[in-house]
Amino acid sequence: MDLPPLKFDERGLLPAVVQDVHTHQVLMVAYMNAEALKLTLETGEAHFWSRSRRELWHKGATSGNIQKVVEIRVDCDSDTLLLLVEPAGPACHTGNVSCFYRRYPSLEFAPWPPV
């Protein structure tokens, strides 16, 4: 594939915001390298680079909670992506729909929608 250039950081990564295309809830932020982006475009399912495990990460491969990518957007600086997805289940390893399930600084549970 011949793709428009992106500004990967010094680690070869881009942050990717993952948003539910229907509820519009922000589910998580993860990081992609070029290979993860290529796999995401090829398969239509979200792939990331796990910084902690230092390996490609097919989201949901273990949990079943894959994220079908409906659309990818890029920001004005071409250094951040926004993935609009249909998730098969909770994005968070805690079982919460979104990783952003706590308010700061109170750490109270934060429902969606916010207001």
Place this chain on the structure above:
Amino acid sequence: MDLPPLKFDERGLLPAVVQDVHTHQVLMVAYMNAEALKLTLETGEAHFWSRSRRELWHKGATSGNIQKVVEIRVDCDSDTLLLLVEPAGPACHTGNVSCFYRRYPSLEFAPWPPV
């Protein structure tokens, strides 16, 4: 203020996703250091750390397009924030409401809501 701990990266920064609290559109991603977060909490207006200018950045101080922060959320890893805001105007320096105004890889204009 005594705040719950956050995992700032090796640069002392956290990514912050900015989302319109009413339309739920993701507007931008920027970075906060501890001082930017403190100023945001104290003033109720979004402050960031500009990586390019290497200075604190009161969003909208020049353009007038400030972002009133209604709620801050933190993710499960405590290394990313989500700001739910009421923006006074476009978030993007291009005049677009959101910095994520292009699809990838087509680079076509991407309206909100997505579907």
